[in-house]
Amino acid sequence: xxxxxxxxxxxxxxxxxxxxxxxxxxxxxxxxxxxxxxxxxxxxxxxxxxxxxxxxxxxxxxxxxxxxxxxxxxxxxxxxxxxxxxxx
Numbered sequence: 405x406x407x408x409x410x411x412x413x414x415x416x417x418x419x420x421x422x423x424x425x426x427x428x429x430x431x432x433x434x435x436x437x438x439x440x441x442x443x444x445x446x447x448x449x450x451x452x453x454x455x456x457x458x459x460x461x462x463x464x465x466x467x468x469x470x471x472x473x474x475x476x477x478x479x480x481x482x483x484x485x486x487x488x489x490x491x492x
Contacts, residue, residue: 410448413471414441421475427483439482440475447474 418440451470 410445411441413467414444414475416440417444417447417468417471417475418479420472421479424472424476425479425483435482436479439478443475443478444471445474446478447471450474 415437418437421440421443422436447470448467451466455466
């Protein structure tokens, strides 16, 4: 799957991650979408490294789960970092 596929997957995974972890994010929807894209790519790389699975198919369930998981992790880290910075 090419970089364009990962971007589309990241857009959708970011929206799903936002639905799973609702709340007010600093930066709005654009930052959430970018976090989804980076999280999907990160989840794909980590999944490939840990599970040695073929994640080159856009319609594979494991690809989607890894992308959503990566987006959730990155969104959680982003909220922790920005939450501490705004209260300090």
